[in-house]
Amino acid sequence: MQTISAYQDTARTSPMLSGRVQMAGGLDLPGFVMDFARNEEVFGEEEPADFVYQVVSGAVRSTRILSDGRRQVGAFYLPGDVFGLELGETHRFCAEAVANSKVALIRRTAIDRLAERDSAAARQFWALTSQDLQRLQDHMVLLGRKSALERVATFLVKMAERAPSRDGVDLPMSRTDIADYLGLTIETVSRTFSQLERDQVIALPSSRHVVLRDRRGLAELDA
Amino acid sequence: MQTISAYQDTARTSPMLSGRVQMAGGLDLPGFVMDFARNEEVFGEEEPADFVYQVVSGAVRSTRILSDGRRQVGAFYLPGDVFGLELGETHRFCAEAVANSKVALIRRTAIDRLAERDSAAARQFWALTSQDLQRLQDHMVLLGRKSALERVATFLVKMAERAPSRDGVDLPMSRTDIADYLGLTIETVSRTFSQLERDQVIALPSSRHVVLRDRRGLAELDA
DNA sequence: CGTTGCATTGAAATCCCTCAAGCGAGGTGG
DNA sequence: CCACCTCGCTTGAGGGATTTCAATGCAACG
Numbered sequence: 001m002q003t004i005s006a007y008q009d010t011a012r013t014s015p016m017l018s019g020r021v022q023m024a025g026g027l028d029l030p031g032f033v034m035d036f037a038r039n040e041e042v043f044g045e046e047e048p049a050d051f052v053y054q055v056v057s058g059a060v061r062s063t064r065i066l067s068d069g070r071r072q073v074g075a076f077y078l079p080g081d082v083f084g085l086e087l088g089e090t091h092r093f094c095a096e097a098v099a100n101s102k103v104a105l106i107r108r109t110a111i112d113r114l115a116e117r118d119s120a121a122a123r124q125f126w127a128l129t130s131q132d133l134q135r136l137q138d139h140m141v142l143l144g145r146k147s148a149l150e151r152v153a154t155f156l157v158k159m160a161e162r163a164p165s166r167d168g169v170d171l172p173m174s175r176t177d178i179a180d181y182l183g184l185t186i187e188t189v190s191r192t193f194s195q196l197e198r199d200q201v202i203a204l205p206s207s208r209h210v211v212l213r214d215r216r217g218l219a220e221l222d223a
Numbered sequence: 224m225q226t227i228s229a230y231q232d233t234a235r236t237s238p239m240l241s242g243r244v245q246m247a248g249g250l251d252l253p254g255f256v257m258d259f260a261r262n263e264e265v266f267g268e269e270e271p272a273d274f275v276y277q278v279v280s281g282a283v284r285s286t287r288i289l290s291d292g293r294r295q296v297g298a299f300y301l302p303g304d305v306f307g308l309e310l311g312e313t314h315r316f317c318a319e320a321v322a323n324s325k326v327a328l329i330r331r332t333a334i335d336r337l338a339e340r341d342s343a344a345a346r347q348f349w350a351l352t353s354q355d356l357q358r359l360q361d362h363m364v365l366l367g368r369k370s371a372l373e374r375v376a377t378f379l380v381k382m383a384e385r386a387p388s389r390d391g392v393d394l395p396m397s398r399t400d401i402a403d404y405l406g407l408t409i410e411t412v413s414r415t416f417s418q419l420e421r422d423q424v425i426a427l428p429s430s431r432h433v434v435l436r437d438r439r440g441l442a443e444l445d446a
Numbered sequence: 447c448g449t450t451g452c453a454t455t456g457a458a459a460t461c462c463c464t465c466a467a468g469c470g471a472g473g474t475g476g
Numbered sequence: 477c478c479a480c481c482t483c484g485c486t487t488g489a490g491g492g493a494t495t496t497c498a499a500t501g502c503a504a505c506g
Contacts, residue, residue, distance in 0.1 A: 066369075068446065072368050087349060087353045115345075122338075127310050129349060129353050136363060137297060137315060140366060143406065144295040145294070184495090185494075190453060190454055191494095370461080397485090398486095408464080410464085410485095414486080414487075416485095417487080430486090
């Protein structure tokens with residue numbers, strides 16, 4: 001999909017474009033687009049939340065790190081998804097590019113001003129937060145109560161809905177990202193993929209491309 | 224704390240009082256109070272979300288059930304906490320009284336009308352959703368990456384902050400509720416409590432009352 | 447063609463779960 | 477008032493799912 005080099009991990013971001021950003025609900029806001037290299041930080045935890053972000057291309061992950069280095073990925077954001085919208089002054093998680101990505105930035109002041117005078121727009125912003133909440137509620141059940149097999153199956157079903165390719169899913173993220181998202185280890189994720197392949201539920205032409213051979217069977221595993 | 228009888232589990236709710244309900248952020252809304260018996264449902268998943276709720280006394284849990292009966296408790300709501308605020312038409316989780324409780328009900332129509340014309344109020348409602356999201360983000364890390372000991376320690380620290388009693392915490396919920404909240408089994412929760420008691424970190428004068436003997440040690444376990 | 451980073455696989459260990467029994471407080475009924 | 481029941485909680489023993497540790501495979505890149 002994308003060529004990857006060591007240089008890109010440290011490439012500087014650069015403003016790309018100034019103009020309007022179209023968001024869900026017919027919102028149209030002034031913004032600009034920036035490039036982020038794979039693994040580059042879009043914003044850090046505790047940083048001032050001066051912007052709201054929308055993925056244009058590529059993918060972004062939100063992460064939380066525990067003091068001893070354990071990591072939890074909270075969500076993957078795909079093209080069209082909005083992230084980093086906060087009510088408070090600071091971001092409450094870290095956002096990093098999963099692959100080389102283009103991200104639109106919208107100033108918080110523009111958001112706040114619009115929400116102030118347009119109650120329909122305010123409702124749209126509230127809806128964005130509410131969507132995140134809903135997604136997290138589902139994810140909480142997965143983390144609290146599902147087996148490794150169910151977690152991976154759920155992940156594949158959801159990804160196939162969100163980012164369908166011709167005959168399956170193209171995963172922009174590494175096994176480590178998936179593991180940290182599903183509350184598993186990289187080895188367990190890999191073994192589970194292999195098991196699903198042995199059981200003819202999926203095919204793995206390459207590690208990042210999954211062909212769903214038995215969607216029925218996969219859906220049954222997705223408790 | 225509260226006397227419990229089999230009758231109370233099936234007691235009907237009854238309107239108690241009509242008047243104003245004070246919410247966070249200086250919001251004042253028309254509402255009324257109802258009694259809920261222990262384990263009584265406040266609202267069910269998929270039910271129309273015609274009301275927003277605030278705990279007056281007692282405690283409420285939000286739950287999600289998987290098809291095979293596995294349960295995940297999403298949150299415990301204590302006096303003052305608002306729950307059940309939705310943007311969509313229906314509730315996305317079930318809410319039940321953990322103990323005999325009084326709950327204030329506010330009509331959604333009143334909320335919507337206020338949010339429509341008062342942008343400061345709209346921001347307050349958004350803030351409530353945002354708070355829930357923040358709490359869930361923390362909980363997600365717990366479910367995805369923490370050990371049983373860390374989960375219980377975190378739970379006790381948080382409960383002690385939210386519902387302090389003279390020398391510790393009064394837990395309104397059962398071991399089963401705690402287990403389903405922490406993504407563990409009731410036995411593991413019980414064993415972990417016992418271990419913390421053996422290690423002189425807590426004392427358990429009764430199963431529902433926890434004395435925090437070593438808050439420092441507890442905080443260290445709370446990764 | 448060696449290096450590097452990511453992914454897969456195997457073997458052993460561990461943490462937590464499952465199954466099962468026992469305990470204690472509170473309520474009921476004889 | 478005491479025996480008995482129920483329900484929630486605790487404790488033990490054994491097992492299993494996932495992690496940990498370690499080695500190998502593989503593709504991209506220089």
